[in-house]
Amino acid sequence: MFSTDDTIVAIATPAGRGGIGVVRISGPSAVEIANALLQLDSPLRPRYATFARTQGDQVVATYFPAPHSYTGDHVVEISAHGSPVVLRQIVATAMASGSRLAEPGEFTLRAFLNGRIDLVQAEAVADLIDAVTPLQARAAFDQLEGTLTGQIASIDAALFDLTAKLEASLDFPDEGYHFLEAGETGAALRAIERTIAALLCEVRRGRLIREGARVAIAGKPNVGKSSLFNALLGAGRAIVTSIPGTTRDLVSDTVDIEGLRIDLVDTAGVRTTSDEVEIEGVSRARQAWANADLVLLVVDRSCAIDEADKDLLHETADVPRLVVATKSDLPPAWRDADDLQAIAVSSKTGIGLDGLRSAIRTGLDAANPATAPDTAAVTNVRHAALLERARTALCRAVEAVEAPGGPVAEEFVLTDLQDARAALEEVTGKRTSDDLLRHIFARFCIGK
Ligand SMILES: Nc1nc2c(ncn2[C@@H]2O[C@H](COP(=O)(O)OP(=O)(O)OP(=O)(O)O)[C@@H](O)[C@H]2O)c(=O)[nH]1
Numbered sequence: 336m337f338s339t340d341d342t343i344v345a346i347a348t349p350a351g352r353g354g355i356g357v358v359r360i361s362g363p364s365a366v367e368i369a370n371a372l373l374q375l376d377s378p379l380r381p382r383y384a385t386f387a388r389t390q391g392d393q394v395v396a397t398y399f400p401a402p403h404s405y406t407g408d409h410v411v412e413i414s415a416h417g418s419p420v421v422l423r424q425i426v427a428t429a430m431a432s433g434s435r436l437a438e439p440g441e442f443t444l445r446a447f448l449n450g451r452i453d454l455v456q457a458e459a460v461a462d463l464i465d466a467v468t469p470l471q472a473r474a475a476f477d478q479l480e481g482t483l484t485g486q487i488a489s490i491d492a493a494l495f496d497l498t499a500k501l502e503a504s505l506d507f508p509d510e511g512y513h514f515l516e517a518g519e520t521g522a523a524l525r526a527i528e529r530t531i532a533a534l535l536c537e538v539r540r541g542r543l544i545r546e547g548a549r550v551a552i553a554g555k556p557n558v559g560k561s562s563l564f565n566a567l568l569g570a571g572r573a574i575v576t577s578i579p580g581t582t583r584d585l586v587s588d589t590v591d592i593e594g595l596r597i598d599l600v601d602t603a604g605v606r607t608t609s610d611e612v613e614i615e616g617v618s619r620a621r622q623a624w625a626n627a628d629l630v631l632l633v634v635d636r637s638c639a640i641d642e643a644d645k646d647l648l649h650e651t652a653d654v655p656r657l658v659v660a661t662k663s664d665l666p667p668a669w670r671d672a673d674d675l676q677a678i679a680v681s682s683k684t685g686i687g688l689d690g691l692r693s694a695i696r697t698g699l700d701a702a703n704p705a706t707a708p709d710t711a712a713v714t715n716v717r718h719a720a721l722l723e724r725a726r727t728a729l730c731r732a733v734e735a736v737e738a739p740g741g742p743v744a745e746e747f748v749l750t751d752l753q754d755a756r757a758a759l760e761e762v763t764g765k766r767t768s769d770d771l772l773r774h775i776f777a778r779f780c781i782g783k
């Protein structure tokens with residue numbers, strides 16, 4: 336079992352040198368320990384920055400009394416000059432004065448144990464710190480603010496209400512108490528099930544935000560795939576030559592496209608060849624398209640569309656795809672026929688690249704539509720699995736209530752409702768195990 340009885344200390348700022356470094360002390364003896372290691376001009380006052388000296392530095396200390404601190408314990412934060420040596424000295428002195436070095440994520444774990452935040456919010460803290468794009472940060476921040484927590488609370492309240500009524504009918508069977516008709520119960524259950532289903536629809540979109548998407552570039556040789564890859568990355572990452580068959584292996588890199596983290600993959604040009612290396616390259620190219628969330632099929636606008644292009648257009652017709660007409664700085668050899676809906680770009684001049692970026696974003700959004708604008712994005716696989724479990728339990732309850740031979744006894748329906756509530760309580764951490772907490776907080780950094 337985790338305890339909040341002792342006082343923990345850690346450097347809260349990133350490792351290495353910096354303008355300022357912060358040491359955080361949290362626990363019942365935070366103030367005593369701070370007093371032992373600081374020479375204060377005036378005593379620490381709640382939420383006031385106080386000037387002080389340590390053995391080797393001038394610092395500013397701020398005291399946040401329990402329960403209104405990040406962790407819910409007494410917290411003292413000491414801002415020193417950002418020297419790793421000085422910060423380590425402060426931590427060592429704090430430890431000599433009776434505190435213990437914090438485990439990764441232990442400050443946030445305490446906030447959870449002290450009821451300051453729920454598990455969804457604690458996980459959102461880690462997501463926020465790990466966010467690579469502004470959109471990821473936004474989704475994490477929404478969860479930290481409690482959007483998902485609130486939605487789960489209202490689902491749980493509806494389940495609680497239903498449970499109470501069913502239990503009441505169960506307690507007074509002879510007196511003819513019928514707090515709920517079977518039809519009414521079925522309708523209420525279905526409504527709750529639909530709310531959970533809507534949240535689950537957000538899982539794919541959430542995954543897109545959290546994990547990003549894979550976009551593969553496809554096309555026949557020499558159409559300008561690697562040039563497009565480089566142009567989207569803004570770097571000369573892949574080799575470009577006028578010789579068809581330049582790219583043999585997969586080349587991939589990460590790029591931020593309109594806030595989404597995109598793993599962009601350049602592939603070998605597809606053609607029939609007896610070159611063993613190229614055959615392997617083409618086979619890898621096809622695998623990359625199959626694994627991609629979106630394929631950019633590149634055709635050269637300065638050359639007439641031939642059978643090879645047509646074959647590839649046909650081959651990729653059923654996957655999420657955008658047709659990109661490259662080399663549009665050159666005189667065009669064809670006009671866009673409506674059925675191609677090609678996006679014209681030039682990797683050389685940059686024409687059309689912004690349009691392509693927003694088409695990529697739209698294309699990925701279309702594959703992962705938002706069901707409702709104010710539904711929380713479910714970005715976490717743990718949450719998704721538990722919501723699915725709650726939904727399955729509710730579907731069972733609906734079946735029981737609407738069984739063809741008349742509703743099944745309330746006891747059975749109640750068991751399903753309890754299962755559903757248990758799953759929801761695991762999402763927010765009302766019900767949890769030490770192992771799960773250890774697993775979740777292990778991904779945090781020290782000092783958070
Ligand atoms: N004018 C012009 N030339 C381009 C453009 N994009 C690519 N090229 C030229 O087209 C040739 C082939 O470009 P790559 O990017 O290597 O083509 P690729 O599709 O990767 O070719 P493979 O790797 O052989 O399949 C090079 O000579 C490029 O300079 C463009 O937008 N405008």
Ligand SMILES: [Mg+2]
Nearest residue numbers: 560561581582
């Ligand atoms: Mg290439």
